[in-house]
Amino acid sequence: DAGITQSPRHKVTETGTPVTLRCHQTENHRYMYWYRQDPGHGLRLIHYSYGVKDTDKGEVSDGYSVSRSKTEDFLLTLESATSSQTSVYFCAISELLAAQGGANVLTFGAGSRLTVL
Amino acid sequence: GDSVTQMEGPVTLSEEAFLTINCTYTATGYPSLFWYVQYPGEGLQLLLKATKADDKGSNKGFEATYRKETTSFHLEKGSVQVSDSAVYFCALKRGSQGNLIFGKGTKLSVKP
Numbered sequence: 001d002a003g004i005t006q007s008p009r010h011k012v013t014e015t016g017t018p019v020t021l022r023c024h025q026t027e028n029h030r031y032m033y034w035y036r037q038d039p040g041h042g043l044r045l046i047h048y049s050y051g052v053k054d055t056d057k058g059e060v061s062d063g064y065s066v067s068r069s070k071t072e073d074f075l076l077t078l079e080s081a082t083s084s085q086t087s088v089y090f091c092a093i094s095e096l097l098a099a100q101g102g103a104n105v106l107t108f109g110a111g112s113r114l115t116v117l
Numbered sequence: 118g119d120s121v122t123q124m125e126g127p128v129t130l131s132e133e134a135f136l137t138i139n140c141t142y143t144a145t146g147y148p149s150l151f152w153y154v155q156y157p158g159e160g161l162q163l164l165l166k167a168t169k170a171d172d173k174g175s176n177k178g179f180e181a182t183y184r185k186e187t188t189s190f191h192l193e194k195g196s197v198q199v200s201d202s203a204v205y206f207c208a209l210k211r212g213s214q215g216n217l218i219f220g221k222g223t224k225l226s227v228k229p
Contacts, residue, residue, distance in 0.1 A: 033216055042206060042219040043161070058216065090160060092217075105151070106210075106217050108160040 003027055004109040006091050012115045019078040021112050023091030031094035032074040033106065034058075034066065036087040043090065049074055081116045088113050119144040123207045123220035130197055130227050138192040138223050140181075140207035148209040150174075150183055150190040151217065155204045164192075164205070197227045 003026030013019050023032060031050055035043040035058075045058030047066040055066050063085060067075045078085055091109040124139040142150065149168045153161040165174030170185035179194045190207060207220040 040221060042221040043217070044219075045216050048216055105163050105166065107163070108153075110160045 004091060004093060004107065006089075006109040006112045008112060009110065010113050012117065013081055014117050015082055016080050019081050019114065019116075021076045021089055021091075021114070023074045023076070023109060025072055025074075025093050027093075027095070028071050029093040029095050030071075032068070033092040033094075034064075034074065034076045035090045035092065035108075036060065037090060037111070038087050046076065046089075078114075081114075083116050086114060086116045119148070119209060119211065119218050121207050121209055121218055121220040123205075123223055125221075125223070126204075127224040127226060130225070132199055132227055132229050133196045134227075136192070136194040136197045136201075136225070138205055138207075138225070140190045140192065140220060142188050142190065142207075142209050144188075144209055144211060146211060147185075148211045150181070151208045151210065152179070152181055152190070152192050153206045153208060153219075155206065155222075157203070161206065197225070199227045199229055201225060202227045 005024045007022045033048040034046040037043045044060045046060055046064050047058050049055045049068045052068055065077045089112045092106040094104050095107055096104055120143045122141050151166045152164040154164045155161045165176040167174040167183035170183055173182045181190050181192045204222045204224045206222045208217040210217050
């Protein structure tokens with residue numbers, strides 16, 4: 001069990017306000033990811049991190065920033081939320097699973113549903 | 118760039134019917150291929166994977182074979198159950214720590 005906790009699980013906010021979503025993991029995995037899920041688009045990568053203070057952009061990074069000051073926490077910030085950022089956000093970690101033949105696979109958190117009015 | 122295309126849903130089947138969800142991919146090199154499942158209100162769970170050509174991934178009665186010649190990774194199950202109702206995502210990953218590129222998902226509904 002990767003021990004991934006996302007918070008908050010649900011949030012409603014207004015356009016123009018800042019929002020921070022938190023992803024917390026308990027097993028010191030190096031790689032962490034933020035995806036958004038939207039109908040008709042599947043999941044799209046926003047940002048990812050390959051270590052403390054090491055982050056990079058994904059496919060849909062505009063309007064988002066991330067920070068990773070500790071191995072266990074990966075924060076996603078919307079500096080000024082817009083209605084187009086209404087979505088379900090998933091955090092993931094890359095872990096080695098013996099049950100999967102020792103391959104690295106992505107394991108996902110339960111998601112954070114964000115509504116921007 | 119890399120991409121995954123999976124059949125449009127929703128797919129509605131009767132219990133015990135045979136399931137196929139088509140997935141094809143475009144990628145350079147030799148990606149790993151995955152199927153994830155998302156039950157209502159939950160996050161994604163890994164269903165099965167294959168890391169090289171001709172590998173067959175299997176789990177919970179589901180199977181998929183990595184076909185490099187047709188760049189496909191179709192998901193099959195011989196007899197679906199109501200509890201299989203979910204959204205299924207095909208995905209690919211290049212490299213051991215690469216991120217996943219997902220298809221748009223296929224919603225499956227199984228009726229008793």
